[in-house]
Amino acid sequence: MQGFVAWLAYNGAEIGVPTNQYEVVRYLAHAEGHRKPVTHIIYAKESGLLTFMPGTREHYAQFLGIEGDGSLKSKMNRSKRMSFRAQIIARDGKGCWFCGESTTAATESIEHLVPRSQGGPDTLANFVLAHRKCNEMAGDMCLGDKIALRDQMRGAKA
Numbered sequence: 001m002q003g004f005v006a007w008l009a010y011n012g013a014e015i016g017v018p019t020n021q022y023e024v025v026r027y028l029a030h031a032e033g034h035r036k037p038v039t040h041i042i043y044a045k046e047s048g049l050l051t052f053m054p055g056t057r058e059h060y061a062q063f064l065g066i067e068g069d070g071s072l073k074s075k076m077n078r079s080k081r082m083s084f085r086a087q088i089i090a091r092d093g094k095g096c097w098f099c100g101e102s103t104t105a106a107t108e109s110i111e112h113l114v115p116r117s118q119g120g121p122d123t124l125a126n127f128v129l130a131h132r133k134c135n136e137m138a139g140d141m142c143l144g145d146k147i148a149l150r151d152q153m154r155g156a157k158a
């Protein structure tokens, strides 16, 4: 979501601070039919599933460069994985989603952010590039905990 937040800021949205544990991103942005910027929020449910307020799904889809709901249901064959990888790097930048350190083919893997066991979809929005090690550390944490772990790992180095 860091990449998405950066993209929002770049596109003129005013980034807010989440007011509770279920908010993943909160921002002010112009919306059709409103004179003033409107609060937009993306929530993560207990299960980790993302819930999009009106307008936010479209923003996120634009950010990902995907039309419609971004559903990519086809099987993850090798070429698909490679193209996913390129799209994830285009979105998040290079490096592990958790620790931010660079990855190599030997150390990296493409992981579900919300595990399939928790209803996480096979969509680009739900995949990140991460070290196998870092991902193992995260295990089956819910999205909120993963984000906390990520902040912790990155904060620890700063």
Ligand SMILES: [Zn+2]
Pocket (backbone or CB within 6 Å): 096, 097, 098, 099, 100, 101, 130, 131, 134
């Ligand atoms: Zn890592």
